[in-house]
Amino acid sequence: MEMRNLAGTMVRPLGLGCMNLSHGYSKFPSYADGATLLRHALDAGVDHFDTATLYGRGCNEELLGAALGKRRDEFFLASKCGLEILAPGERGHIDGRPETLRAQAEASLNRLGTSYIDLYYLHRLDPSVPVEESVGALADLVAEGAIGAIGLSEVSAATLRRAWAEHPIAAVQNEYSLATRNSELGLLEACRELGTAFVAFSPLSRAFLTGTLRDPASLPANDMRHAMPRFSAENYPANLKLVDQLQVIAQRLGITCAQLALAWVLAQGEHVHAIPGTTSIEHLDENLGAEPVVLDEATLAEVGALINADTIHGARYNAGQQRTIDTEEFAATR
Numbered sequence: 001m002e003m004r005n006l007a008g009t010m011v012r013p014l015g016l017g018c019m020n021l022s023h024g025y026s027k028f029p030s031y032a033d034g035a036t037l038l039r040h041a042l043d044a045g046v047d048h049f050d051t052a053t054l055y056g057r058g059c060n061e062e063l064l065g066a067a068l069g070k071r072r073d074e075f076f077l078a079s080k081c082g083l084e085i086l087a088p089g090e091r092g093h094i095d096g097r098p099e100t101l102r103a104q105a106e107a108s109l110n111r112l113g114t115s116y117i118d119l120y121y122l123h124r125l126d127p128s129v130p131v132e133e134s135v136g137a138l139a140d141l142v143a144e145g146a147i148g149a150i151g152l153s154e155v156s157a158a159t160l161r162r163a164w165a166e167h168p169i170a171a172v173q174n175e176y177s178l179a180t181r182n183s184e185l186g187l188l189e190a191c192r193e194l195g196t197a198f199v200a201f202s203p204l205s206r207a208f209l210t211g212t213l214r215d216p217a218s219l220p221a222n223d224m225r226h227a228m229p230r231f232s233a234e235n236y237p238a239n240l241k242l243v244d245q246l247q248v249i250a251q252r253l254g255i256t257c258a259q260l261a262l263a264w265v266l267a268q269g270e271h272v273h274a275i276p277g278t279t280s281i282e283h284l285d286e287n288l289g290a291e292p293v294v295l296d297e298a299t300l301a302e303v304g305a306l307i308n309a310d311t312i313h314g315a316r317y318n319a320g321q322q323r324t325i326d327t328e329e330f331a332a333t334r
Contacts (some may be wrong), residue, residue: 002291004273006048006197007119007149007170009077013266014291015048016041016284017201017277018064022056025206026220029279035067040281042068042075044288050173050275051112052080052123053104054092058111063112076118078171078199079108080153082134083123085306095323096126098137101147105141121173125326131156131159132166139167146166151199155326157190173275175262176200176210176247176268178261178307179230180316185328200265201267203274206231208239209261209307211247227321230314238313245306255293260285262290264303298332 003010021034027174029037038049049068051060061079068075081104082096120141122134131152139149149170152163163169171189176183177200191198206225207213216223216231225231230239243257250260258276265274276287284297295303309330317325 001045004197004240004270006076006096006199006273007151009118010074011048012045012265012289012291013273014046014262015050015076015078015199015273015275017275018047018049018051018060020277021063021325022277023054023183024201024224026223027279031063034063036280037279037281037284037311038064038067040282041117042071044285046284046288047074048076048078048273048275050078050201052083052121053108054080054083054085054123057085061108061111065111067114072114076153077171078119078121079112079113079114079117080121080123080124080151081105081108081138082172089326092124092324094124094126096122096124096129096131096134098133098140101134101137102141102276105138106148109146116146117150118148119151120147120149121153121169121171123153124324125155131163135163135166135169143200143301149334150253153201154324155187159197159326160187160190160194162195164194166237169194171197171273173201175202175316176265176272176274177203177205178264178303179205179208179312181309182327182329185330187328188269188272192269196271198269198272198273200272203265204258204261204276204287207218209243211243211257211258214221214240227318228314228316229318230312230316234312235314237295242307242311246303247297249303249306253293253295255289256286258286259290259293260295260303263293264300265301266290267295 151171
């Protein structure tokens with residue numbers, strides 16, 4: 001089994017993003033079913049679990065802590081601060097002030113039922129707080145032993161370098177998939193140069209790259225994908241044509257569309273990890289089947305040419321969501 005370095009710990013290249021269990025999407029599992037999935041993941045060999053203060057207003061961390069707390073020494077734990085929902089029904093609130101990050105870290109440790117978090121990310125850059133101040137506060141938590149390492153999420157290469165000057169950054173977690181290539185505009189290479197792990201969230205582009213989501217209009221009204229332009233009625237039919245062609249390549253290789261998409265992400269560098277999320281044990285096991293898949297250079301080029309920033313229809317975020325993001329952006333072409 002190939003292992004990759006994440007904040008000084010060797011883990012499998014595929015971890016589990018836990019957001020799907022209680023935040024953002026829809027058709028969330030019951031608490032018992034969510035716990036069953038988490039325990040199945042650990043039993044199946046998943047050794048990297050990712051959660052956040054934001055997810056379900058803390059209930060995601062509580063679920064993970066309750067389900068896996070007795071086996072804490074068997075996995076690498078990542079969580080995030082600096083973005084939370086202050087009241088039910090409200091949108092996430094970004095706050096990178098040192099006092100806020102410390103309070104959120106203490107609350108996360110309590111919900112997770114642990115004395116330390118291996119990797120703690122600044123979930124979003126607060127434009128009103130210099131990143132050096134936010135990272136400095138997290139560095140204090142490292143010195144105290146509450147967290148093992150510092151990460152950043154949805155940031156640019158320039159922000160990473162500024163943060164690194166304050167304290168080493170162990171990982172950057174940005175959205176990255178065949179359909180979302182922003183990190184190729186400098187961040188992936190900056191991570192490689194600095195020895196920072198790159199953790200791809202939504203590596204299946206929010207189920208688009210699985211080929212199983214045929215009609216986003218059928219999703220429950222509270223599902224976040226309704227607000228994302230590439231899932232709109234205008235854009236999604238054109239995107240479906242792309243994923244149907246991806247499916248043909250996957251069938252030729254004897255793997256699933258999801259496995260092909262994940263294998264492509266993992267092939268982008270030895271410092272690259274991916275944390276697909278799911279509410280399905282069947283899909284979790286399918287995703288893990290991507291780890292041994294090795295794509296030759298011709299297939300990597302073929303897949304990359306099929307779905308990329310030039311061929312995908314629609315932006316990944318709407319204007320309101322985009323204002324919370326620090327990543328590099330491609331010039332609009334559609």
